[in-house]
Amino acid sequence: MAVLFYQHSAAFAVAVPLAAAFAVPLVAKLGKAARNAFVVLAVVFTQIMSWLMFQRSSAEGGFIYTLGASVPSLASPAGFPVRIVLHIDALSAFMAVISTTLAFVVSVYSFRYMKGRKSLDKYFALLLVMTAGMTGLVTTGDLFNMFVFLELLSVSSAGMIGYYGKGESAEAAFKYMTVSSIGALMVLFAAGMLYSQYNLLNIAGLADAIQFSFIDRIALVLLFAAFALKCGAVPMHMWVSDSYGEAPAPVSAFLVVASQAGLYALFRIAFTLFGGLSAAVMGWGMITLGMLSMFIGVTMAMFQKDIKRLMAYHAVSQTGYMLLGIGVGLAVLSSPVALETFGISAMEGGLFHVINHALYKGLLFLTAGAVIYRAGTRNLNNMSGLAHSMPVTTVLFIIGALSIAGLPPFNGFASKIVIYESVFMFNPLLSVIAMLVSILTLASFVKVFYSAFTGPADRSIKKAGEVPAVMWIPMGILAVLIIAFGLAPDTVMNLFVRPAVHALLNQAGYIGGVI
Amino acid sequence: MSAIVKTVSAFMTVPMMIFGLYVILHGHLTPGGGFPGGAVMATAVxxxxxxxxxxxxxARKKDAFSLFESIGLLAFIAMAFVGLQSTFFxxxxAGHGWIFGSSVSYGPNPGYLETGGVIPIMNFAVGIEVFAALSAVMLAIMLHRREKHD
Known part of the structure; x- marks a missing residue:
């Protein structure tokens, strides 16, 4: 049995959440408790499969899973890859582990937060479809299936954003759907351009055959723009504030990892598919996007009054750090000395920030949800003195806020210091701006803390009191992880981040897995 | 609608359904398959x-359609799981002589229905799903419209 799971972990990680999503409406006929247990079971199983993938890809340096073949490793029966292939290296598994961790936390949190709302069966079904979309997007080894999973993720996310179904929320969902469709069409168009020239859709096969013709460069621009849009980088960030702001709070937390799946695709395209092309130009493109996102995101966040919109702009700003770290690595990809001195550590910082961001931003959105759950408003001007009645949420919020601002001993500090140091060696100015953005982030969260949690207790809040344990325990899990990652960054770095960075840099290994 | 329209559409339902089933059943041999066939059947609705x-x-029929939608999807993915002894999907x-299991010789295909292995079964699953989902969508839109008019 264990061998079966080990061998088919990649297929299970995508298929089980999908199958569970279809089964949720049927299981729900047995009652709400059965449905909730079923959802948690499916998510935990998916997470175990992601861990198995990680373990196997670290041990074997990546592996492929061919759907429908007689043996999982048989991708090219006729000498070139024709089949649907799931291609897992340490980076894919790393992203899958992050997504499924958040999926678990978010689904447990949702049981109480969404209690009493109508059509919850569809909510949990869509949550599982989103999970499948993410694991699919990060494990696929095929450009067309990347488009399919991107659409799967977009459509289910749009449904979740518009869950409340009225006014602004429906508008945000419509905006998200429109923007995502444009992005997805660009991906499809680029896949068509590459397919017409090389008769290949497999990413490894394409990376091997690609000639960097003029059409390929157009395809690169389309793919780059589409995935930068999906991860919410400035100037394609206009959907982020609306979607994160209007979605139910647990969904906002989950959308953070959904955008990171887009980030994964961006890195995969830049490093693996177009790794041989002038990396400095792509790298500087990524750095520019990163700097813009960082600075514009944080300045837009400063004056927001809506707690979730504020956090949404911070999400844009933090994405900038990841783009900066990875972008520096990409910019020096062709010079081994620079890559060795600071390029690799910049990428490690960037990827470490991905997992840290998922944890603390997830936590912050969930605490925002807890505040909304009790105070009944998203407007910071109408909140006051929540710390009197919600001590646990307050502590959790402080942990999240200090972590996003990059203060020790929390995990945000651990990854940001790596980014600052390595980027400083590349270009001091970029590093200085990154530090400035961190200070502005802290200022912005101090504002939230003062207006929402301190001051005299607001008598008008009827439901004042701490949130129930089923809501703060999931938040607590994230807080514990944040502190643990902040206290033992080396362990996390060696265990998860380094293998992922090496997998990203190992283009020949990725190609060799299929060809 | 008038009696003529009602009578003709009642008569037409049967051939439309049969044509939809034909498209689904021959999905592995001719153009078409589960999705177009299911869509044809939903047109009858x-x-x-x-x-x-x-x-x-x-309103209750919509729930019934939703149920069949889930069943169709689950049947599809269950057929994919059946392959797990070698790989998913x-x-x-195919080629084992049981249901839909005849082997096909190379060259021009004479169109034996008994071929294709799990593909015709998956076509049926998709057909059920698309038929039920499109019908549920149409019912939902019509019910919503009627609520607005009332």
């Missing part, structure tokens, strides 16, 4: 709604 309108009890029935 659209025609019935247009001709006869909706009654009070039709592997065609375990």
């Amino acid at each position: 659209a025609m019935l709604i247009a001709a006869f309108g909706l009654s009070q009890s039709d 592997a065609n375990v029935l």
Whole structure:
């Protein structure tokens, strides 16, 4: 049995959440408790499969899973890859582990937060479809299936954003759907351009055959723009504030990892598919996007009054750090000395920030949800003195806020210091701006803390009191992880981040897995 | 609608359904398959709604369609899981002589229905799913419209 799971972990990680999503409406006929247990079971199983993938890809340096073949490793029966292939290296598994961790936390949190709302069966079904979309997007080894999973993720996310179904929320969902469709069409168009020239859709096969013709460069621009849009980088960030702001709070937390799946695709395209092309130009493109996102995101966040919109702009700003770290690595990809001195550590910082961001931003959105759950408003001007009645949420919020601002001993500090140091060696100015953005982030969260949690207790809040344990325990899990990652960054770095960075840099290994 | 429209659409329902089933059943041999076939079958439902309108009890039919939607999807993915002894989605029935299991010789295809392995079964699953989902969508839109008019 264990061998079966080990061998088919990649297929299970995508298929089980999908199958569970279809089964949720049927299981729900047995009652709400059965449905909730079923959802948690499916998510935990998916997470175990992601861990198995990680373990196997670290041990074997990546592996492929061919759907429908007689043996999982048989991708090219006729000498070139024709089949649907799931291609897992340490980076894919790393992203899958992050997504499924958040999926678990978010689904447990949702049981109480969404209690009493109508059509919850569809909510949990869509949550599982989103999970499948993410694991699919990060494990696929095929450009067309990347488009399919991107659409799967977009459509289910749009449904979740518009869950409340009225006014602004429906508008945000419509905006998200429109923007995502444009992005997805660009991906499809680029896949068509590459397919017409090389008769290949497999990413490894394409990376091997690609000639960097003029059409390929157009395809690169389309793919780059589409995935930068999906991860919410400035100037394609206009959907982020609306979607994160209007979605139910647990969904906002989950959308953070959904955008990171887009980030994964961006890195995969830049490093693996177009790794041989002038990396400095792509790298500087990524750095520019990163700097813009960082600075514009944080300045837009400063004056927001809506707690979730504020956090949404911070999400844009933090994405900038990841783009900066990875972008520096990409910019020096062709010079081994620079890559060795600071390029690799910049990428490690960037990827470490991905997992840290998922944890603390997830936590912050969930605490925002807890505040909304009790105070009944998203407007910071109408909140006051929540710390009197919600001590646990307050502590959790402080942990999240200090972590996003990059203060020790929390995990945000651990990854940001790596980014600052390595980027400083590349270009001091970029590093200085990154530090400035961190200070502005802290200022912005101090504002939230003062207006929402301190001051005299607001008598008008009827439901004042701490949130129930089923809501703060999931938040607590994230807080514990944040502190643990902040206290033992080396362990996390060696265990998860380094293998992922090496997998990203190992283009020949990725190609060799299929060809 | 008039009696003529009602009578003709009642008669037409049967051939439309049969044609939809034909498209699904021959999905592995001819153009078409589960999705187009299911869509053809759902057209029959659209025609019935247009001709006869909706009654009070039709809200429950939407739930029934949703149920079949789930069943169709689950049947599809279950067929994929059946292949797990080699890989996910592997065609375990093809060429084994059991249901849909005849081997096909190379060259021009004479169109034996008994071929394709799990593919015709998956076509049926997709057909059920698309038929149920499109019907549920149409019912939902019509019910919503009627609520607005009331």
